[in-house]
Amino acid sequence: MPSPLSQRFRAVLAAILLALTAGLLTTLPAGSASAETQGKTFRAGSLQDPNLRFVGRWDTSDPATYVGNWESPYVEAAFTGTTVKATVRDTVTVYASVDHGPIQTFDQVSGTIDLTPTPLAPGQHQVWFSYRTGEIPTCATWPSPCATFQGFTFDRGAKTLPQKDKKLIEFIGDSITVGYGTEKTTVDSYSWLLGEKLGVDHTNIARSGACLTQLSNCFGLNENWDRTTIGGTTDWDFTRYQADAVVINLGTNDAGRGVSAADFQQNYTTLLEEARAKYPGAQLFAFENLRQRYPAETEAAVQARNDAGDAAVHFIDTADWLTAEDYVDGGHPNEAGHAKIADRLAPIVAPYLGIPLPGSPADPDVRFTGRWDTSDPEAYVPTWAGSYFTTRFTGTSVTLNQRRTIDFWASVDGGEDVYFSGVSGDVDITPDPLSEGEHTLRVSYRNVAGSYKGDAVFQGLTLDSGARTLATPGRRPILEFVGDSITMGSTSSKTTLTSYGWLSGEKLGARHTQIAWGGGCLVAAADGCTGISQRFFKTYDGTADWDFGTYQADVVVVNLGTNDLSHNVTPEEFQSVYTQFLKNIRAVYPRADILALGTFSGRYLTETQAAVAATRDRRTSYVDTTGWLPAEGLTDKVHPNDLGHQLITDRLTPILGKILQRRA
Template identity: 55%
Template sequence: MPRLRALFATIGAALAVSVTAPATAAAATDVPVTDPGLGYVGRWTTESAGAVPHWAGAYVSTGFTGTTVKVKARNAVNFYASIDNGPDVFYAAVKGVVSLTPTALPAGTHSLRLSYRSGDTIFQGLVLDSGAKTVTTALPSKLVEFVGDSITYGALTNKLALSAYGWQVGEKLGVRHTQIARSGYCLVAASGCVGQATQFFRTDSTGDAAWDFARYQASAVVINLGTNDAGHGVSGPAFQAAYTKLLRDVRAKYPNATLFAFETLKKRYVTETKNAVAALGDAKVRFITTEGWLTTGADYADGDGHPNDAGHAKIAARLAPILAPTLGAATLGAAAGTGLPTDTNIKYFGRWDTGSPSAYVSEWAGAYVVTGFTGTTVKLKQRGTVDLFASIDGGAFTAYKNVSGTVNLTPRPLSPGNHVLRVSYRPVAGSYHGDAVFGGVTLDAGATTFAAAVPAKLIEFVGDSITVGQLSSAQALTAYGWLVGERLGQAHTQIAVGGACLYPSADGCLGMRDRFLKTGLDAATPDWDFARYQASTVVVNLGTNDVGHHVTGAQFQAAYVTLLQRIRAKYPNATILAMETFRKRFVTETQNAVAALGDARIRFVNTEGWITEATDTVDNVHPNDAGHRKIADRLAPLIG
């Protein structure tokens, strides 16, 4: 409870929750829980007090006209609401008639989704503008049920069910989803542990009322059970027999569904689970191995028990592609089009920390985001103040300085149709420390994202402030690396930061020998997952700063050899170019490092005569815009 109170306090400080008295019938449109425009997902029942969600992850969706929407709540309740596919906003301990639109929306048709967290979880309907109405929205035809315990429930995550892997997988694949899960549950009923072998077939997580499976048919069922049974003395044979029976009983309820038996993250009853799957002899009942999905400690909220938000995101990233074929390839391609950071139609170039599903962060220079979208307008969702650049439909990048919140990129609406957006954030340099966090996009009502065509090849440029583009007019966007990538029609990113050395010197210079392996700038950030993308070319430009930090030639050469070895190990098929620094520092050591590897695809690049310090730099060190263009003119043909 202290943790929950702290969470409410934090959110309460950030959100102004408007609670108003019930409006009169003359002033507003009352929407009852039986309104045909409301779509319920998960196990709901309609009772005298209202519509009641049972189990975790149930939600209600609808479209509505007008400019405002309010939710009726009987007693204090905690819930999440998303309007027009925006983020799920938390409303803590609210009751009565709760305004979700303290700032009125533009007139038109909008969408709403509600999901309850805790408290008096009874949905009593909506209140709309006078004359407004609900609009039936087409919910996805396919539904996935996730069956489990506290892990499937999302215990210890920021948003519980909404942060859990099941919710995330459903959102990624553009299907309906619900979590038949509760903390502490087992497969086999035991003293102090409710057994899902029987409770799954009930309406609620407690009680004996049978669920009416005619209400909906699941397309897939993912079962993650067994973590708690070991602590309640359930034997292997008893577990296997119960699992076999559960699979048969679920098959009877969902004759056309694909059933997935999920290996528990703690590797409990693995053999018994496999045997249960094999016992059915059903090609649409499958075992899922989870080996290597999570890292103990880093991906857990409590060491190795409950995944944290990042852990759930990793599970979802592994699980979604496994489920996608059973749900139809078109479903995965459509990817819901939510505009949220997790929308698979949005493509990320560079190193992005995706630990929070609501805010993706890139600390290195030259990272960018690409998405297609329909409609006539697009807005960015930003957390804190930042400088950014945006290009629509291949046009010139427009600079947006010191912006935050909802950033309108189309004050003049576009022509109706398909469009492509690209966004890049100003890199940290000098005194500038903007909040380079991508929170997604907001589109017209009824509009959606789509996967835009992107290059297959990617170039990584590794370096210091010169590679960042520091002191050029648009920083990373006017740096030679960005220019080369654009000229060659290849994706690109700059793993670079101002002041960086190659060797991690004793006086604290950031050493790219080691930092190249990291997701972000700080040594404490997670190791980068090089499986996220494979660079086809890596260009290294390091050594300018090492001299000023008393790095010896021997130290530099050894560090360069190590960096080249690491790049080769991470990108076995890439061409690696070691550039001669423009100030001619550590030239012999760089050449020796290249020679030491004896790799024909690791080459030294002589930069003699490429730029003139007097005219092509700002300060005899950092190239100006013309200098970067000259470097790109020389470097691009070497990459081809």
């Protein structure tokens, strides 16, 4: 009979296993914890949950209550389930956003706060939770440690998810950096907006009324920026985090306190030296304050550090950034003013951090499908038919930046493709603002007979201040359709967008592209017919070879031969070239399934089937399309109309679906 001790052990073990199964406890992922915590279990959302990200200067000495210091410290979590609640100890005003949606304000609350009174859809979600500190008396005595946090609570069985590490910008300043005068203070400030725009962590080491210089009548950041709390005496432990950039905006208040130019310059130089000592790898930015006080001295302090061999210190000239309408009271920016500052700072700071601007051609969260010429990092050019880009983004609006006149289609949130004809410059895709939250965008340029109608040059997207693009999770299979004007969708209502290739890809939830040329032949004919068997391997119509390492198609569908007969291509030549073409496709797509469609006109069917057999490739197949395209599905006895493309799609997608299911 088991001893009482072993019985208790089994009971405890059973309870732990039950909790793990229910998702009440989370095991720390391997490699993500210190030796002291590795292997321990935690309740999802608790302070000990390693998937919670605390940004800012948090006092974590009390394992039951963490205390955030300075301005608007915040905590983030990715989680599953349908609800999330946050628990705070002290009465405070807090802000929260779920799935990048509207910032919710909870005024003077304590205890457990329901952040999702309307349950979310089941799935994965994201939440950040922050505090209003400093500008209103949310605590009994400011600055008292009112930003307390005791954990998140999720659905029973829900779990938190690991989050990627981010770069971090630390902002050092006064009431302008705090966001004084705006509705939500720090979360309306340029510091918060810039951090969110660039998708980085951000801390706000600032206090209203602060000077650079410590005085009897002015709080000096030169002596306090490295403390754990505002006005405290405990030094911050800089091993807790390392800033990748530090933006300093000080001097507005020093002039009114009689600080001399010489003292200001010396104190600024010393602050830059100290910041370098604490953050040896950071880029340091000295912000010319908006009132243009001590600009020469600020720049001289930067130059002193440069002369000392520190090239990673930069002066930011802010002259003429704002106008009178951008201020609340002539000194403090309003929400629009802070947005302008963030938008001006972004292209200055981002390159030093190696971060592409959100929505720019180089933004990895903008996904380009098809063949794009990316040789110019500021202007990407789609080449073959069916190239498009997609992205997820936050905010309420999106504008497409075009070089010259162009026609294109745009779809927002999976809605109807809207046609924009003869537009150029900054094109507003959302004349009616969207709801706040996460959105999707797809843009496809209008192609005509193998080229594009207009100047198809993508130069980027403009989003709301503080908005950013988001990565598209997961990999979707890629279908590549190779052909002529039929594959392009010529004579259908929206050309490529109503072609069987586009429709098949959309129906199967796959990415799709068309390597097709209006009037093209399989064989490069003597009379000048473009030979797709050769042109397929080019970026477009030039001599540059396409880099097949850019993407790998999962399935390649070839539909060629309709035009070869009228260009005097013999059956023997057609079969020989087709065989070699299929082998060449296999060489660049070694893992793809290849389908050779019989032409809908019935031309070269025997030769196409024989070419497939000649490859001796078990993953290259012939598809008999006899009867797929009736007369009512044609516009001119050759090109399918919308009905015809839909009928082809209905016959082709079951074949493609089985291949994708097998490959999954």
